Amino acid sequence: MGKPKVATASLAGCFGCHMSLLDIDDKILKLVELVEFNKSPVDDIKKFTERCAVGLIEGGCANEENAHNLQDFRRNCDILISVGDCAIMGGIPAMRNGIPLQECLQKAYLEGPTIYNPTGKAPNGPDIPLLLDKVYPCSEIVKMDYHLPGCPPPAETLWQALVALLTDKPLDLPYELIKYD
Amino acid sequence: MTTTPKDLKKEIADICKACGNDRSRLMDIVRDVQEKFGCVSDEAINLIASEVSVHRVEVESVVSFYAFLSKDQKGNFVIRVCDDIIDRQAGSDSIISAFEKELGINCGETTADGKFTLEKTPCIGMCDQAPAIMINDEIVTNLTADKAGQIISTLKESGDPKKLVAEPGDGNNGNPLVNSMVMNNIHQKGEIVFSEYVSGAALKEALSSSPKEVIRNVKAASLRGRGGAGFPTGMKWDFTRAAEGDKKAIICNADEGEPGTFKDRAILTECPDMVFEGMTIAGYAIGADTGILYLRGEYAYLRKFLEEKLAKRRENGLLGKNISPKKRLGGLLKSKSAFDFDIRIQMGAGAYVCGEETALISSCEGSRGDPKTRPPFPAQKGYLGLPTCVNNVETLACVVKIIEKGAAWFAARGSAGSKGTKVLSISGDCEKPGVYELPFGTTVSEVLEKTGAKDTAAVQMGGPSGTLVAANDFGRKICYDDLATGGSIMVFSRDRNLLEVVDYFMEFFIEESCGYCTPCRVGNVLLKDTLEKIINGKGLTTDISNLESLGKTVKLASRCGLGQTSANPILTSLQNFRTLYENLVKTDETGMNPSFDISKALKDSEKIAERKSVVYTTE
Numbered sequence: 001m002g003k004p005k006v007a008t009a010s011l012a013g014c015f016g017c018h019m020s021l022l023d024i025d026d027k028i029l030k031l032v033e034l035v036e037f038n039k040s041p042v043d044d045i046k047k048f049t050e051r052c053a054v055g056l057i058e059g060g061c062a063n064e065e066n067a068h069n070l071q072d073f074r075r076n077c078d079i080l081i082s083v084g085d086c087a088i089m090g091g092i093p094a095m096r097n098g099i100p101l102q103e104c105l106q107k108a109y110l111e112g113p114t115i116y117n118p119t120g121k122a123p124n125g126p127d128i129p130l131l132l133d134k135v136y137p138c139s140e141i142v143k144m145d146y147h148l149p150g151c152p153p154p155a156e157t158l159w160q161a162l163v164a165l166l167t168d169k170p171l172d173l174p175y176e177l178i179k180y181d
Numbered sequence: 182m183t184t185t186p187k188d189l190k191k192e193i194a195d196i197c198k199a200c201g202n203d204r205s206r207l208m209d210i211v212r213d214v215q216e217k218f219g220c221v222s223d224e225a226i227n228l229i230a231s232e233v234s235v236h237r238v239e240v241e242s243v244v245s246f247y248a249f250l251s252k253d254q255k256g257n258f259v260i261r262v263c264d265d266i267i268d269r270q271a272g273s274d275s276i277i278s279a280f281e282k283e284l285g286i287n288c289g290e291t292t293a294d295g296k297f298t299l300e301k302t303p304c305i306g307m308c309d310q311a312p313a314i315m316i317n318d319e320i321v322t323n324l325t326a327d328k329a330g331q332i333i334s335t336l337k338e339s340g341d342p343k344k345l346v347a348e349p350g351d352g353n354n355g356n357p358l359v360n361s362m363v364m365n366n367i368h369q370k371g372e373i374v375f376s377e378y379v380s381g382a383a384l385k386e387a388l389s390s391s392p393k394e395v396i397r398n399v400k401a402a403s404l405r406g407r408g409g410a411g412f413p414t415g416m417k418w419d420f421t422r423a424a425e426g427d428k429k430a431i432i433c434n435a436d437e438g439e440p441g442t443f444k445d446r447a448i449l450t451e452c453p454d455m456v457f458e459g460m461t462i463a464g465y466a467i468g469a470d471t472g473i474l475y476l477r478g479e480y481a482y483l484r485k486f487l488e489e490k491l492a493k494r495r496e497n498g499l500l501g502k503n504i505s506p507k508k509r510l511g512g513l514l515k516s517k518s519a520f521d522f523d524i525r526i527q528m529g530a531g532a533y534v535c536g537e538e539t540a541l542i543s544s545c546e547g548s549r550g551d552p553k554t555r556p557p558f559p560a561q562k563g564y565l566g567l568p569t570c571v572n573n574v575e576t577l578a579c580v581v582k583i584i585e586k587g588a589a590w591f592a593a594r595g596s597a598g599s600k601g602t603k604v605l606s607i608s609g610d611c612e613k614p615g616v617y618e619l620p621f622g623t624t625v626s627e628v629l630e631k632t633g634a635k636d637t638a639a640v641q642m643g644g645p646s647g648t649l650v651a652a653n654d655f656g657r658k659i660c661y662d663d664l665a666t667g668g669s670i671m672v673f674s675r676d677r678n679l680l681e682v683v684d685y686f687m688e689f690f691i692e693e694s695c696g697y698c699t700p701c702r703v704g705n706v707l708l709k710d711t712l713e714k715i716i717n718g719k720g721l722t723t724d725i726s727n728l729e730s731l732g733k734t735v736k737l738a739s740r741c742g743l744g745q746t747s748a749n750p751i752l753t754s755l756q757n758f759r760t761l762y763e764n765l766v767k768t769d770e771t772g773m774n775p776s777f778d779i780s781k782a783l784k785d786s787e788k789i790a791e792r793k794s795v796v797y798t799t800e
Contacts, residue, residue: 064783064796074772101785126795130786136777143723143772 003033004053004166007077008040011066012093012135013059016152017084018042021056023155031159034166039076048076054165055080056158057144060090061136065129074142079165081146083158087138088147094135101131150180190228192217197232204233205565207243207547211250212528219295220254239548246549246695248302248531249478256291256298258336261315264301265440266685267608267671271311272326277301279329297333303533303689304440305479308608308671309366309615316342318481320363353450358486365447366615369631371602372594373582374575375447375618380454381499383584387462388505388520395466396422399580401588403600407575408434408536409643409667410742411599414576420560421467424568429469432564432571433460434541436477438533439644440689441669444604445574447616449476449483452578453490457524459577461500462584464522467570472524475541478531491524500524533693537742538571539563540695551695552741575604575668596622599660607632609641609672619659626655628670636675639758644669645686646746649679651757679754680716680761686750687712694743701744704735708751719776720766728762729755 010018018041024031037043038052055077061067073080085091096104105122109115138144148161157177164171196213200206210229214221221229221244230237244250262268262277277288277299284297291298307313310322319342321332335344349355350364367375387395400415421429433456437445448456460472476484494500503519532550534540539553542564563569579601583591592600599621605628608614612633619628629637640650642659643666650657650664657663673682687709696702711728714720732748732755739745755762767775780799787793 064779064786064794067777067779067782068796071773080772102789105789122789124790124792126792129796130783130790130794132782133785134782136782139774141774141777143769143774 003036005038005050006035006040006054006056006162007038007048007052007073008042008056009058009069009073010041011057011059011070011087011138012062013084013086013091015041015058017056017058017087017158020084020150020152020155021158024159025155027159031162034163048072052077053079054162056083057081057087057138058083058152059086060093060138061132061141062093063129063131067132067136067141070138070141079145080138080142081148081161082138082144083148084153085149085151087144088149089137090135091151094137097134101133105131149178186224189218189225193225193228194232197229202233203547204235204239205545205547207233207235207240208527208530208544210547211240211243212530215250215255219257220251222252222254226252242549243547246532247478247529250530254291254295256296257340258296258316258342259298259300261300261302261305262288263303263305263307263311263313263315265304265308265311266682267308267441268304268311268313269685270609270677273312275326276312276314276324276329279326280333283329283333296337302479302531303692304438304442306437306443306446306477307363308441308443309606310364311608315479316345318484319343319345320361320482321345322362322364353486356486358489359450359483361482363446363450363482364615365450366613367447367451367618368613368615369617369619371604371618371620373591373602373618374452374455374578374604376582378452378455378581378585380458380494381497383581384458384461384465384499384504387465387584392422392466392468395462395584398588399466399583402583402591403598404576404579404583404591405599405661406573407579407603407667408573409439409647409665411661411665414572414580417560417570417572418463418467420558421469421568421570424561426568428471428567429467430471430473430564430567430569431460431463431467431469432538432541432545432569433472433474433574433577434536434538434571435480435574436475436529436536436541437574437668438477438536438693439646439667439669440686441608441641441644441671442606442667443608444606444616444668446480446483447606448574448578448604449480449487453487454494455578455581456574457490457494458499459572459580460524461494461504461522462580463570463572463577465504465520467568469570470521470523471564471567472522473527473545473564474524475527475529475535475545477535478529481528484526484528487526491526495523533689534695534741534743539741541571542569549695551697552743554740573667595620596658596660596662598662603659603666604668605659605666605670606668607670607672610634610637610674610677611672621660622658624656624658625650625664628659629655629672632672634672634674637672638675638677639673639679639682641669641671641673641682642666644671645689646742646749648753649683649750649757650753654757679758680712680765683750683754684709684712684716687747690743690747694747695741698738698740698744700735700738701740701747704731704739704744705747707731708735708748712751714776715762715765717776718765718767720762721769721775722763722766723769724766725755725759725762 039045039048055073082088109122226240230240312324313322346362352365396418404414405411535544535550540550544550559569595601604618642648642664691705694701732752735748
């Protein structure tokens with residue numbers, strides 16, 4: 001049996017959670033011994049090549065590509081983990097949820113004080129994913145098995161969680177890793 | 182009505198002056214302004230703020246908090262249709278449509294001529310004569326949709342909602358100061374509340390003993406609070422008496438906002454003297470000189486009548502300075518040290534949370550009806566910082582009988598842990614909805630039999646914050662140790678969709694949450710969303726356990742009684758009617774959440790971009 005496969009994705013996130021994962025410093029060498037990365041920005045594999053044990057999801061779903069990508073992860077991973085507040089509850093991008101979509105686009109591409117946009121239109125075209133009516137937390141679109149809160153979750157939290165999961169041991173996070181004030 | 186800025190300034194100065202420019206009387210001030218001008222405008226808020234020397238935000242926060250106050254101009258006649266579940270089942274929707282059609286506006290709007298405003302409001306305490314509406318302070322009951330036209334034309338012609346009262350209701354509803362079509366519907370009187378009583382007799386008895394003896398009596402009678410929680414009254418009095426301070430206050434909680442409760446309406450209509458006497462005795466026992474009756478805004482039609490009762494008691498020496506009933510009633514009473522006590526009526530303005538005692542105190546102090554953090558408890562530091570005792574209307578009525586007939590007599594009635602009788606307000610699917618005074622320990626099925634309820638599927642005991650009881654539990658007893666209730670009993674027959682009832686209750690709590698703490702403000706919305714997911718066939722088996730765990734969190738982590746009980750409709754229906762939920766949910770194998778609707782999520786975007794999704798095939 002080969003090493004367990006791990007896939008990761010950053011949906012409507014800032015890549016901060018991925019950076020936090022890289023923050024495990026030299027443990028990254030151990031990580032490579034422990035797992036093999038499949039679809040992930042870490043190795044730039046764009047499509048699943050085989051079924052994965054764990055999928056780490058950063059960010060919520062703001063557009064159709066996010067939603068589609070997340071559903072793809074659900075189909076291809078045994079366990080999905082929401083990593084960070086955006087994946088868990090939409091986070092900062094979800095601040096637009098109370099504002100109608102048209103108004104958001106208007107403000108962002110036409111009316112903002114620093115905008116230069118001679119076309120007078122919001123960007124549009126088949127290569128640009130359509131926005132969803134609001135930013136959805138991942139769990140509203142697919143079943144998420146675990147949630148790791150934090151903005152971002154500390155490197156050590158990610159490491160402990162991953163190791164516990166892959167070695168089938170109970171996760172025992174010290175208080176410092178789950179306190180956020 | 183046209184008001185020049187100068188008029189407004191003078192009128193508001195007069196209103197504020199009548200309340201002594203007292204910040205703590207802000208509720209009365211804004212209510213008067215609302216009544217006079219149909220709104221409390223930004224300008225009015227500024228003027229009030231400067232008259233009573235507070236920041237405008239303090240005034241504005243009061244205006245925005247209460248349902249009966251508004252910054253926007255309301256019509257001369259504000260029609261509020263009771264939107265309780267019982268009224269809905271009795272056809273309140275068709276009433277709303279009829280008024281909408283008649284007035285040519287949607288619910289929530291005001292007619293262009295500024296005459297009529299149409300709104301919905303939660304339970305107005307008329308479930309036994311539903312559907313009911315309020316027109317300003319006037320109550321119109323037993324409505325049908327075809328009466329809407331006539332009501333509007335009467336109002337247009339006469340300009341007086343009183344003209345709608347063709348025949349006044351029974352008992353004191355016919356008193357000229359009430360003159361309301363509300364019926365008492367008291368179908369069963371008991372030995373304690375709805376019984377013979379001589380005004381002043383119990384007070385005389387109480388004043389002849391020491392305050393401590395009065396409290397000892399109430400303790401010996403094992404009287405417990407009738408609002409629902411059942412805290413021992415004597416103990417509460419003891420705490421308040423023992424608290425430091427020369428001045429103390431007693432507040433009678435007549436804000437019965439729990440949907441389906443209307444027993445205090447009947448008690449205040451038929452036995453107001455008894456309630457005031459109970460308050461006076463309580464005042465004597467705890468050493469208070471201030472009494473407040475907090476009357477819910479919906480019962481404003483009783484106000485004049487109650488004011489007159491208070492005036493009579495003052496005349497008879499039963500209220501005011503140096504109270505001594507012997508002056509009028511004779512007797513051998515020895516003169517004790519002076520006991521001064523008076524009662525004022527504080528009107529509410531449509532906020533359920535004000536039934537919670539600390540929120541009620543906030544409201545009496547002229548603030549938003551926000552619950553306060555405990556400790557300190559009201560008994561230590563309540564109304565304006567004074568040690569304060571808050572008792573239910575019915576509790577205070579019971580006190581009178583305890584003093585009159587003795588603790589042993591009282592304690593001989595009722596069941597082991599719950600002494601005396603309970604006044605119940607029963608509504609819904611039964612032949613004789615109304616008020617029943619029954620001894621504690623009566624079973625649910627006995628109640629159903631008395632009211633002529635048939636084919637009953639469920640009984641909501643204690644209002645939305647209580648328990649949804651299933652048929653196999655109808656043998657259970659109404660008492661503090663089994664099924665506790667503040668008085669509300671709603672009966673639902675087999676034809677009713679119980680999950681719709683639960684959904685309505687959640688909507689009610691979301692609307693009435695004060696918004697201070699997150700578990701209540703957010704948790705209830707999440708509970709309702711999940712419930713609706715299940716009702717709409719999009720729920721998963723895991724959603725049931727989600728409801729349970731979230732419900733427990735809301736219960737555990739909320740700040741006041743509202744949030745601590747708001748999950749009960751879901752939790753108790755899950756406990757007693759679990760199959761209703763289980764029949765609707767699906768077991769999931771794909772991991773895809775069935776409630777996510779990509780077509781709906783992309784609808785706006787596709788319209789704005791003027792193209793279809795290339796990733797998904799949408800409708």
